[in-house]
Amino acid sequence: xxxxxxxxxxxxxxxxxxxxxxxxxxxxxxxxxxxxxxxxxxxxxxxxxxxxxxxxxxxxxxxxxxxxxxxxxxxxxxxxxxxxxxxxxxxxxxxxxxxxxxxxxxxxxxxxxxxxxxxxxxxxxxxxxxxxxxxxxxxxxxxxxxxxxxxxxxxxxxxxxxxxxxxxxxxxxxxxxxxxxxxxxxxxxxxxxxxxxxx
Amino acid sequence: xxxxxxxxxxxxxxxxxxxxxxxxxxxxxxxxxxxxxxxxxxxxxxxxxxxxxxxxxxxxxxxxxxxxxxxxxxxxxxxxxxxxxxxxxxxxxxxxxxxxxxxxxxxxxxxxxxxxxxxxxxxxxxxxxxxxxxxxxxxxxxxxxxxxxxxxxxxxxxxxxxxxxxxxxxxxxxxxxxxxxxxxxxxxxxxxxxxxxxxxxxxxxxxxxxxxxxxxxxxxxxxxxxxxxxxxxxxxxxxxxxxxxxxxxxxxxxxxxxxxxxxxxxxxxxxxxxxxxxxxxxxxxxxxxxxxxxxxxxxxxxxxxxxxxxxxxxxxxxxxxxxxxxxxxxxxxxxxxxxxxxxxxxxxxxxxxxxxxxxxxxxxxxxxxxxxxxxxxxxxxxxxxxxxxxxxxxxxxxxxxxxxxxxxxxxxxxxxxxxxxxxxxxxxxxxxxxxxxxxxxxxxxxxxxxxxxxxxxxxxxxxxxxx
Numbered sequence: 280x281x282x283x284x285x286x287x288x289x290x291x292x293x294x295x296x297x298x299x300x301x302x303x304x305x306x307x308x309x310x311x312x313x314x315x316x317x318x319x320x321x322x323x324x325x326x327x328x329x330x331x332x333x334x335x336x337x338x339x340x341x342x343x344x345x346x347x348x349x350x351x352x353x354x355x356x357x358x359x360x361x362x363x364x365x366x367x368x369x370x371x372x373x374x375x376x377x378x379x380x381x382x383x384x385x386x387x388x389x390x391x392x393x394x395x396x397x398x399x400x401x402x403x404x405x406x407x408x409x410x411x412x413x414x415x416x417x418x419x420x421x422x423x424x425x426x427x428x429x430x431x432x433x434x435x436x437x438x439x440x441x442x443x444x445x446x447x448x449x450x451x452x453x454x455x456x457x458x459x460x461x462x463x464x465x466x467x468x469x470x471x472x473x474x475x476x477x478x
Numbered sequence: 479x480x481x482x483x484x485x486x487x488x489x490x491x492x493x494x495x496x497x498x499x500x501x502x503x504x505x506x507x508x509x510x511x512x513x514x515x516x517x518x519x520x521x522x523x524x525x526x527x528x529x530x531x532x533x534x535x536x537x538x539x540x541x542x543x544x545x546x547x548x549x550x551x552x553x554x555x556x557x558x559x560x561x562x563x564x565x566x567x568x569x570x571x572x573x574x575x576x577x578x579x580x581x582x583x584x585x586x587x588x589x590x591x592x593x594x595x596x597x598x599x600x601x602x603x604x605x606x607x608x609x610x611x612x613x614x615x616x617x618x619x620x621x622x623x624x625x626x627x628x629x630x631x632x633x634x635x636x637x638x639x640x641x642x643x644x645x646x647x648x649x650x651x652x653x654x655x656x657x658x659x660x661x662x663x664x665x666x667x668x669x670x671x672x673x674x675x676x677x678x679x680x681x682x683x684x685x686x687x688x689x690x691x692x693x694x695x696x697x698x699x700x701x702x703x704x705x706x707x708x709x710x711x712x713x714x715x716x717x718x719x720x721x722x723x724x725x726x727x728x729x730x731x732x733x734x735x736x737x738x739x740x741x742x743x744x745x746x747x748x749x750x751x752x753x754x755x756x757x758x759x760x761x762x763x764x765x766x767x768x769x770x771x772x773x774x775x776x777x778x779x780x781x782x783x784x785x786x787x788x789x790x791x792x793x794x795x796x797x798x799x800x801x802x803x804x805x806x807x808x809x810x811x812x813x814x815x816x817x818x819x820x821x822x823x824x825x826x827x828x829x830x831x832x833x834x835x836x837x838x839x840x841x842x843x844x845x846x847x848x849x850x851x852x853x854x855x856x857x858x859x860x861x862x863x864x865x866x867x868x869x870x871x872x873x874x875x876x877x878x879x880x881x882x883x884x885x886x887x888x889x890x891x892x893x894x895x896x897x898x899x900x901x902x903x904x905x906x907x908x909x910x911x912x913x914x915x916x917x918x919x920x921x922x923x924x925x926x927x928x929x930x931x932x933x934x935x936x937x938x939x940x941x942x943x944x945x
Binding site: 296297298299301303304307308309311312313314315316326331355356357360361362363364365366368383385386387390391394395404444445446456457458460461462464465467468471472475477 | 493495496498500501502504506508515516518519522523527529532533536543544558559561562565607608609623624625626627628630631634635636637638639641643673674677678704707709730734738773793794796797800890891892899909911912913914917918
């Protein structure tokens with residue numbers, strides 16, 4: 280639905296070197312009661328970001344002003360495991376991240392991000408370690424995400440390519456979504472609907 | 479002769495409306511379940527596009543995630559929860575979708591009511607905006623969880639765009655020991671391959687141990703497929719499946735049922751069909767399991783110990799230490815004897831009638847330990863009514879357990895059923911993530927009988943000593 284597009288992004292990055300970050304951490308269940316897609320960014324990583332009395336936790340990366348404005352989130356492997364809640368992708372997008380880099384993504388989260396114009400860029404464990412190292416050395420280091428050439432480039436010249444399927448790449452670059460395509464198949468689908476009437 | 483094919487491939491291929499060159503398949507969806515939490519934005523999308531639902535007969539709605547488990551006949555107290563359930567009501571009315579609302583005799587957790595009503599059948603493709611949709615695969619179908627944009631796709635087009643996952647087969651053979659259940663099988667497998675060990679795969683569970691399980695026990699296994707990252711899990715249908723389906727409300731009846739069974743008998747993996755990964759486990763190696771950490775892969779046999787730091791790979795040490803700190807546990811410690819504060823018996827994993835019977839049989843004549851709060855939350859109105867008809871409710875009352883009304887409840891703590899910060903809960907649900915059962919809550923995942931044993935002793939207990 281969104282006509283957002285993505286080609287190339289150059290930005291600082293927020294580091295979150297924790298493995299197996301599940302969608303309950305990204306957006307806790309008690310914030311899933313909204314009936315719109317907006318406003319979830321305020322509660323992104325809520326319980327890591329704030330204490331029970333809503334005081335920001337100083338040691339959490341999103342509360343550190345040196346990472347303010349980062350459009351890239353860099354996280355440990357197996358990011359987005361658990362619940363299928365798309366609210367996780369909405370929260371990441373609403374907060375302002377356009378790209379999540381990790382060395383492994385959970386399947387449903389990967390689909391949900393792509394459907395919300397957040398690019399899940401999967402890199403090797405080694406390159407992920409290099410990215411964390413680069414951010415640690417200089418919090419303002421610029422990371423280039425080149426979707427067209429499917430490449431991530433660091434300021435120190437290190438780079439690695441990432442995989443994305445051709446269809447989803449086109450969707451991101453052109454702002455397409457899946458429903459437009461599926462609606463175009465409706466006469467074929469009607470035949471399936473009749474053929475699958477009995478089990 | 480055709481190439482030997484897996485059951486997964488047979489069902490998937492029969493549902494591909496169109497394959498895209500170097501792209502995803504458009505897969506026809508036979509059955510779509512929706513609930514109040516992940517559907518409102520999808521209906522909004524339909525309204526913005528000015529389109530309706532492709533075939534209303536293929537979608538069924540219920541309210542489960544966000545509903546109270548007390549006084550369901552009264553208006554929901556919490557304003558946001560009430561609004562979400564009311565929004566589901568309005569959307570179902572506006573678009574013509576059947577809703578099993580609070581108070582309806584078919585209401586319940588979406589993955590419990592599907593099989594129970596005969597809406598879930600072999601050979602189908604089934605989706606729902608909930609990751610535990612994999613539960614339905616126990617009846618021999620392809621069922622998986624989806625996001626809200628995909629819920630909108632299915633409502634609008636009865637199709638979903640998906641890349642075909644790889645295939646994994648997990649074989650379990652042998653005799654399960656005393657006190658060991660299907661929950662222990664799946665917690666054991668996840669502990670072996672980790673919480674991401676099956677990411678990218680669709681799993682078929684096979685072997686004589688699986689064949690020997692009841693339909694409901696099989697659902698527990700398929701339910702937790704997602705906890706090792708799998709897209710879904712299925713079990714080829716057999717006589718157990720057919721007998722389970724026979725006579726259910728929306729299942730084919732009479733002659734139509736017999737004809738369906740003839741078709742369903744063909745739903746199996748051919749001899750010699752290739753899987754991308756095949757894993758084998760022995761039932762004898764599986765003990766009663768319990769988790770100690772903050773993902774479902776962090777599980778051990780109850781008589782074992784929390785891993786020592788020396789047993790953890792260097793790259794995982796930071797996450798491991800963080801997890802144990804959250805849980806208030808030390809590396810190397812034993813869990814037996816650890817006091818628990820709460821016991822939760824419920825969720826789409828373990829809230830079916832067999833689970834309640836198992837618990838009732840165990841606790842009959844016993845009472846809960848002092849200071850422990852025990853919640854039993856049936857998976858559906860039908861389960862609840864059946865439990866009462868069998869007198870299980872009296873057993874629970876006599877034991878000091880609280881029998882609630884159906885819903886997802888303390889599995890994810892969206893309603894009032896939350897475990898307080900720092901408290902330990904032994905839970906029959908599926909996730910032990912930080913904060914899952916309430917901010918700061920500490921979860922031990924286990925089987926219903928292990929949870930019942932802890933309820934009676936007030937601490938983590940090896941159930942084998944009590945049965």
